[in-house]
Amino acid sequence: xxxxxxxxxxxxxxxxxxxxxxxxxxxxxxxxxxxxxxxxxxxxxxxxxxxxxxxxxxxxxxxxxxxxxxxxxxxxxxxxxxxxxxxxxxxxxxxxxxxxxxxxxxxxxxxxxxxxxxxxxxxxxxxxxxxxxxxxxxxxxxxxxxxxxxxxxxxxxxxxxxxxxxxxxxxxxxxxxxxxxxxxxx
Amino acid sequence: xxxxxxxxxxxxxxxxxxxxxxxxxxxxxxxxxxxxxxxxxxxxxxxxxxxxxxxxxxxxxxxxxxxxxxxxxxxxxxxxxxxxxxxxxxxxxxxxxxxxxxxxxxxxxxxxxxxxxxxxxxxxxxxxxxxxxxxxxxxxxxxxxxxxxxxxxxxxxxxxxxxxxxxxxxxxxxxxxxxxxxxxxxxxxxxxxxxxxxxxxxxxxxxxxxxxxxxxxxxxxxxxxxxxxxxxxxxxxxxxxxxxxxxxxxxxxxxxxxxxxxxxxxxxxxxxxxxxxxxxxxxxxxxxxxxxxxxxxxxxxxxxxxxxxxxxxxxxxxxxxxxxxxxxxxxxxxxxxxxxxxxxxxxxxxxxxxxxxxxxxxxxxxxxxxxxxxxxxxxxxxxxxxxxxxxxxxxxxxxxxxxxxxxxxxxxxxxxxxxxxxxxxxxxxxxxxxxxxxxxxxxxxxxxxxxxxxxxxxxxxxxxxxxxxxxxxxxxxxxxxxxxxxxxxxxxxxxxxxxxxxxxxxxxxxxxxxxxxxxxxxxxxxxxxxxxxxxxxxxxxxxxxxxxxxxxxxxxxxxxxxxxxxxxxxxxxxxxxxxxxxxxxxxxxxxxxxxxxxxxxxxxxxxxxxxxxxxxxxxxxxxxxxxxxxxxxxxxxxxxxxxxxxxx
Numbered sequence: 001x002x003x004x005x006x007x008x009x010x011x012x013x014x015x016x017x018x019x020x021x022x023x024x025x026x027x028x029x030x031x032x033x034x035x036x037x038x039x040x041x042x043x044x045x046x047x048x049x050x051x052x053x054x055x056x057x058x059x060x061x062x063x064x065x066x067x068x069x070x071x072x073x074x075x076x077x078x079x080x081x082x083x084x085x086x087x088x089x090x091x092x093x094x095x096x097x098x099x100x101x102x103x104x105x106x107x108x109x110x111x112x113x114x115x116x117x118x119x120x121x122x123x124x125x126x127x128x129x130x131x132x133x134x135x136x137x138x139x140x141x142x143x144x145x146x147x148x149x150x151x152x153x154x155x156x157x158x159x160x161x162x163x164x165x166x167x168x169x170x171x172x173x174x175x176x177x178x179x180x181x182x183x184x185x186x
Numbered sequence: 187x188x189x190x191x192x193x194x195x196x197x198x199x200x201x202x203x204x205x206x207x208x209x210x211x212x213x214x215x216x217x218x219x220x221x222x223x224x225x226x227x228x229x230x231x232x233x234x235x236x237x238x239x240x241x242x243x244x245x246x247x248x249x250x251x252x253x254x255x256x257x258x259x260x261x262x263x264x265x266x267x268x269x270x271x272x273x274x275x276x277x278x279x280x281x282x283x284x285x286x287x288x289x290x291x292x293x294x295x296x297x298x299x300x301x302x303x304x305x306x307x308x309x310x311x312x313x314x315x316x317x318x319x320x321x322x323x324x325x326x327x328x329x330x331x332x333x334x335x336x337x338x339x340x341x342x343x344x345x346x347x348x349x350x351x352x353x354x355x356x357x358x359x360x361x362x363x364x365x366x367x368x369x370x371x372x373x374x375x376x377x378x379x380x381x382x383x384x385x386x387x388x389x390x391x392x393x394x395x396x397x398x399x400x401x402x403x404x405x406x407x408x409x410x411x412x413x414x415x416x417x418x419x420x421x422x423x424x425x426x427x428x429x430x431x432x433x434x435x436x437x438x439x440x441x442x443x444x445x446x447x448x449x450x451x452x453x454x455x456x457x458x459x460x461x462x463x464x465x466x467x468x469x470x471x472x473x474x475x476x477x478x479x480x481x482x483x484x485x486x487x488x489x490x491x492x493x494x495x496x497x498x499x500x501x502x503x504x505x506x507x508x509x510x511x512x513x514x515x516x517x518x519x520x521x522x523x524x525x526x527x528x529x530x531x532x533x534x535x536x537x538x539x540x541x542x543x544x545x546x547x548x549x550x551x552x553x554x555x556x557x558x559x560x561x562x563x564x565x566x567x568x569x570x571x572x573x574x575x576x577x578x579x580x581x582x583x584x585x586x587x588x589x590x591x592x593x594x595x596x597x598x599x600x601x602x603x604x605x606x607x608x609x610x611x612x613x614x615x616x617x618x619x620x621x622x623x624x625x626x627x628x629x630x631x632x633x634x635x636x637x638x639x640x641x642x643x644x645x646x647x648x649x650x651x652x653x654x655x656x657x658x659x660x661x662x663x664x665x666x667x668x669x670x671x672x673x674x675x676x677x678x679x680x681x682x683x684x685x686x687x688x689x690x691x692x693x694x695x696x697x698x699x700x701x702x703x704x705x706x707x708x709x710x711x712x713x714x715x716x717x718x719x720x721x722x723x724x725x726x727x728x729x730x731x732x733x734x735x736x737x738x739x740x741x742x743x744x745x746x747x748x749x750x751x752x753x754x755x756x757x758x759x760x761x762x763x764x765x766x767x768x769x770x771x772x773x774x775x776x777x778x779x780x781x782x783x784x785x786x787x788x789x790x791x792x793x794x795x796x797x798x799x800x801x802x803x804x805x806x807x808x809x810x811x812x813x814x815x816x817x818x819x820x821x822x823x824x825x826x827x828x829x830x831x832x833x834x
Binding site for chain 1: 555557740747751752755756759763765766767768769779780781782783784785
């Protein structure tokens with residue numbers, strides 16, 4: 001995903017250090033809410049949510065708990081079915097090589113916006129097994145929810161007008177860590 | 187003209203060891219006869235019908251070839267999905283009808299347990315040619331036949347089974363059969379595709395097999411490197427190792443096998459991954475290297491075919507690669523099976539299942555937890571049947587589906603005569619056994635489900651009122667005012683209540699919205715515990731409710747974990763794509779297990795886990811006088827062990 005072109009105004013909302021701190025804080029909160037981390041499993045939404053899930057999993061051992069297993073869900077973003085109607089996110093694939101039955105799940109995504117991706121993820125997770133609970137961790141909550149979804153752990157709340165886009169860039173994919181708000185590409 | 191006696195082959199366990207050996211002798215005779223080009227007339231005048239609800243080439247063709255070779259004839263419906271099933275005919279009706287056209291049915295179906303249903307409803311014998319991810323007994327007959335010919339015996343072999351063990355029905359049947367011959371079975375699952383628990387539990391209960399899980403490192407240190415390690419380029423993170431019990435000593439031997447007799451490789455069952463699933467990029471790839479180690483020198487390589495790319499083509503010329511022989515055995519083995527079924531199929535009496543059927547009061551049978559179970563897909567006429575699970579200890583109440591063998595773990599049990607429910611706990615086990623015998627057991631997933639069916643908690647502590655009728659009315663009014671204020675486009679509103687108290691509240695919200703907005707939004711109810719949760723209009727209108735592009739207000743009485751709301755949203759999405767969903771609840775009692783937050787809350791009441799919030803509402807559009815009964819009370823449930831001491 002390319003970012004802003006020079007003619008678009010872009011604001012950097014989080015830099016490398018801010019992202020690192022937010023993730024470290026959220027990892028602490030996850031430990032606090034899940035004493036002993038018994039059986040907690042992480043599911044990241046591809047692609048950036050999955051990267052974040054792996055980073056959270058990597059922080060946890062330094063907090064004295066074993067690194068939990070990480071799986072991924074591949075969910076399409078909004079698509080247009082060609083008839084001018086917006087479609088809902090769909091599950092394109094998953095890589096979850098462990099059972100969810102009887103386990104608490106931590107769902108990880110980069111940006112929480114309308115809540116539709118999370119709804120699709122919740123329904124995919126419950127199709128797959130019977131998790132005891134699902135907690136939601138997001139790096140950015142940009143508000144403007146269309147569904148009654150809320151995150152349990154939020155890196156930062158950002159409000160951006162609907163015309164703008166929040167880009168989360170992560171070094172594993174984009175070569176750099178930052179969160180940028182910019183005009184939506186035409 | 188001889189007819190087939192009614193005797194079905196649903197599971198490989200429907201055949202005794204002696205019968206399997208009998209069939210193999212016949213198969214060898216038929217193979218020789220085919221070689222000589224003999225004309226056979228054993229099945230002359232008889233018709234076999236093949237009903238395939240799933241694509242198949244070799245199974246169907248080899249069945250049809252076998253029947254023709256025996257002098258019989260075949261009628262076929264290769265693609266049931268384009269014929270009667272597409273018109274909505276049930277499996278039961280189809281097999282009943284086709285029973286009149288043919289003397290023998292061969293059925294393949296995508297749902298678990300479908301073969302048992304076909305066998306029960308057909309008046310002629312049914313052979314299972316694969317039902318969902320459950321069993322494929324005739325493929326197993328071919329596998330065993332080749333193994334016996336190559337190894338000279340079936341007893342005590344060591345077989346490594348690699349790949350997709352979760353959905354591979356050929357693997358499941360093969361494991362049931364090998365376990366009866368006392369084989370050592372080493373399973374090498376592809377990541378996440380390990381043998382399902384219900385298969386393990388069945389061989390554990392019926393054959394006293396024990397699963398020991400070893401990591402690769404443990405395997406290495408114990409055995410100095412096992413051949414199975416060569417199976418995948420990216421090693422599976424764990425291996426499971428079965429060891430057969432010594433029936434005399436009944437002591438499991440936990441030694442890794444000394445030498446392997448066979449590798450059984452399967453393909454990834456992509457069609458069962460339900461759209462998603464592992465991409466299979468690092469799936470088992472089996473090539474000549476695997477056969478080089480001393481331990482695997484004498485091993486044959488088997489595959490039920492079709493292969494994708496888990497077997498290297500370079501193996502094809504190795505004499506130990508027997509998969510094409512397996513496929514070729516399909517015709518003589520199926521001829522032998524048909525002949526055996528025709529010639530009386532005298533069977534030793536089958537032992538009755540150890541556990542009795544659980545009888546439920548009419549209408550309160552729980553549904554099978556397996557979404558692919560045939561009872562979930564043909565629920566119009568099929569009632570799920572359950573027995574106590576194999577491993578039923580006293581601490582967990584597990585019910586095993588008679589059709590698909592999956593286990594339902596019961597959270598709440600109820601007693602149908604006294605209409606009381608309890609959280610299941612081991613002190614209740616004795617009572618539950620008695621209720622099963624009396625047919626008075628009811629089971630529930632949640633407290634809400636129990637209470638929707640009119641059950642009361644067995645014992646409750648003192649209760650206190652937290653909202654009276656006036657406060658409830660005030661809360662409904664306040665919620666409605668907020669909804670109206672937030673709604674940009676009142677005519678796009680739809681109010682949906684969760685059965686049953688959420689639906690009553692939804693009606694009241696609609697009533698309150700009408701004067702504020704000068705528009706009465708359509709109102710519907712959703713029953714989240716129904717098999718097929720549809721939206722039902724409750725405002726008297728008869729047209730179908732469209733949620734596409736509408737702003738849906740979902741209403742429920744109490745939000746707790748959030749699972750009910752999640753189910754209700756899943757039901758909404760089956761009807762379309764709402765532009766937005768807002769959640770309104772009378773009481774938020776905390777304890778959320780899902781990332782769900784109501785938009786409108788009548789009152790937030792922090793509660794302890796052992797407490798219950800009970801909402802009582804006068805139904806429907808009753809007058810103000812009747813609404814006097816409305817109240818919300820909170821009380822604590824007694825601890826299960828306290829309650830059970832006083833259970834009936």
